[in-house]
């Protein structure tokens with residue numbers, strides 16, 4: 592089992608300019624901005640499951656990311 | 662799209678997607694590249710094997726997004742955790758023997774100036790604290806004394822991470838590590854002050870907690886090294902593994918360590934020559950802005 596991050600598009604406020612998870616994810620090219628829907632999306636194959644994105648998203652009270660088992 | 666970074670049409674069908682992405686949506690030759698490209702452009706780092714949540718990865722990402730001319734930059738690395746990332750970056754780089762990085766960079770910078778007299782060629786050293794301050798200290802200092810025109814970046818995690826936690830010159834006094842069980846008896850070496858006294862025209866000490874600050878500092882350091890003299894940046898990239906933190910705690914560790922009075926509070930030294938160079942740049946930018954609006 593391996594934990595990866597998952598974005599709940601309804602709770603994500605990237606359309607309002609939030610880029611916190613994209614800024615702080617330690618892995619390059621791992622969280623992308625879907626420029627049509629204007630939501631953050633995780634590239635699962637690059638995610639190491641560190642949970643830093645959850646920390647920064649929760650700290651801003653968006654609570655849009657959770658870890659899921661794969 | 663970039664002009665100089667192109668792919669031979671004959672190879673398009675056999676190159677990996679990551680490579681095609683770099684050519685198509687990388688940020689080579691983009692004049693305003695920076696962390697704001699994250700999420701929409703292809704970054705210059707592929708998957709690597711640093712620990713999950715390692716702040717060295719965060720700092721590396723911010724640096725690779727910020728260097729002003731990646732297509733005309735050669736980086737010099739050394740042994741340590743950073744050497745797990747160097748093979749995965751889309752910028753020319755040389756792996757030096759542990760500690761030799763500033764000597765290699767010296768020869769490289771001089772050779773590039775002879776070979777490409779009409780082209781900008783930036784050299785950036787990026788190495789751990791063990792490489793910069795202990796084993797490579799001679800080479801680090803001598804390059805500054807000689808005013809060699811390149812940037813030295815030290816990823817300061819205050820110990821030898823890659824070999825399991827030995828004492829480093831940048832470790833704090835009293836700190837205990839797995840392979841340094843007695844506790845450090847001496848003070849953390851004051852390398853930023855030594856850098857200033859040794860001839861660096863720009864010195865910064867910081868953490869990687871703010872991408873915009875890393876971007877500003879990296880750009881200044883590379884441009885000053887290009888035009889004025891040697892530059893040095895020391896970035897706290899805590900080894901979460903060795904200090905017993907969880908994978909998601911690296912950012913908070915950096916924030917705590919840069920609070921007022923703490924050892925990584927942001928500090929900057931700019932020589933008068935470097936300051937007048939920066940002032941000139943700022944004036945030019947202002948003039949361009951005015952010209953664009955009128």
Ligand SMILES: Cc1ncc(C[n+]2csc(CCOP(=O)(O)OP(=O)(O)O)c2C)c(N)n1
Pocket residue numbers: 740741742743758759788789790791792793816818820821822823824829
């Ligand atoms: C000439 C030489 N001496 C010693 C080593 C063993 N060695 C490999 S990594 C390392 C420590 C690296 O520490 P640092 O530069 O602080 O980088 P970090 O891993 O902490 O990022 C050492 C001593 C080596 N590879 N080559």
Ligand code: SF4
Pocket residue numbers: 598602603604605609610611612613631647648653654655656
């Ligand atoms: S931090 Fe949260 S709200 Fe902000 S872009 Fe990421 S997922 Fe969306």
Ligand code: SF4
Pocket residue numbers: 595596615616617618621622633637638639640641642643644645714
């Ligand atoms: S869990 Fe870590 S690696 Fe995965 S997306 Fe979040 S910050 Fe990135």
Ligand code: SF4
Pocket residue numbers: 710711712715716717742818822823899900901902903
């Ligand atoms: S050992 Fe420490 S410095 Fe090296 S990758 Fe892991 S967390 Fe980062």
Ligand SMILES: [Mg+2]
Pocket residue numbers: 741789790791816817818819820821822829
């Ligand atoms: Mg180290």
